[in-house]
Amino acid sequence: MINSTSSYFIFSTYLHVGTLRYLLFMLTAVIYMFILISNTSLIVVICMNRSLHEPMYVFLCSLFVNELYGSTGLFPFLLLQILSDVHTVSRPLCFLQIFCLYTYVNVEFCNLAVMSYDRYLAICCPLQYNTRMMVNKAVTFIIVLWVYSSVKLLVTMSLTIRLPLCGNVLDSLYCNNYLIVKLACSDTTVNNIYGLFGVLITVLVPLLPILFSYTKILQVCFSGSKQTRQKAVSTCDPHLVSLLNFSFGCLFEIMQSRFDMSTFPSELRILLSLYFLIMQPLLNPLMFGLQMSTIRNAWRLVVCAQTSQGF
DSSP states (O other): OOOTTOOEEEEOOOOOOTTHHHHHHHHHHHHHHHHHHHHHHHHHHHHHOGGGOSHHHHHHHHHHHHHHHHHHHHHHHHHHHHHOSSOEEEHHHHHHHHHHHHHHHHHHHHHHHHHHHHHHHHHHOTTTHHHHSOHHHHHHHHHHHHHHHHHHHHHHHHHHHTSOBSOOEESSSSOOHHHHHTTBSSOOHHHHHHHHHHHHHHHHHHHHHHHHHHHHHHHHHHHSOHHHHHHHHHHHHHHHHHHHHHHHHHHHHHHHHHSOOTTSOHHHHHHHHHHHHHHHHHHHHHHHHHHOHHHHHHHHHHHHHHHHHHO
16 A cells, blocks of 8 residues: 555556667657647747638637647656656646646637537628627637636546545556546545546537537538538538547547556557547647648748748
């Protein structure tokens, strides 16, 4: 038994790969740098180009900021662990990482939900769009979803921090709230009930506006003109791909933390546990940056302006 005053957690999932860890470190560092550069570049493009100061691009900017936030909650920690011989983390840093990663997930789902509502207004109510979705309303939505996600996680963490623990070994690559709750010596009924409630809220709160929005968009697509369908596809495709990709990654992580997945190969479990934290920040700037012509054109203008200033 480990005393509840233990000041650190041990990660048991890291594999001993010898000198191969230096290659893994380089690959992970390259991925992190690409995420930083791609997402930051798109944020700069949106902020510098006045033609992109519209609700849809404000939501995209928030999405890219969240990718930077979530990646920074994982990658620096992961890089240190890859090079380390002893895979431990202090309790305060572990709870800080839980706060960062869990708020990242909540903000991501809520941001995608608000974006689906924005697309519904643009496609189904084009004449009322400018009055029903203005930039100041978009900013209000973003502030509310960030505050909501932060408060929700503060409640979760306050319930976990109070628990006395009978162990300090986590079967994970990074800190996971439910795995810490499983180490508790005391009754965790309240944590389990609130945890399930939290998962349902995290899924249902964004899911309802997403289902409503896409039901209405599909109705317009089937009854509208070819031009309407093309507009819907061009603006909704990146959003749907992003949503489905993130949902798949989160679903596996929830299943892995709450059910016995030992029958799966350890390498596969490691890759899938990192999937939603790596693929989403990589995919979003590529999907929205390459698929949306307005962002591509704005990016060219920024590059050309910087190049001409250089000469």
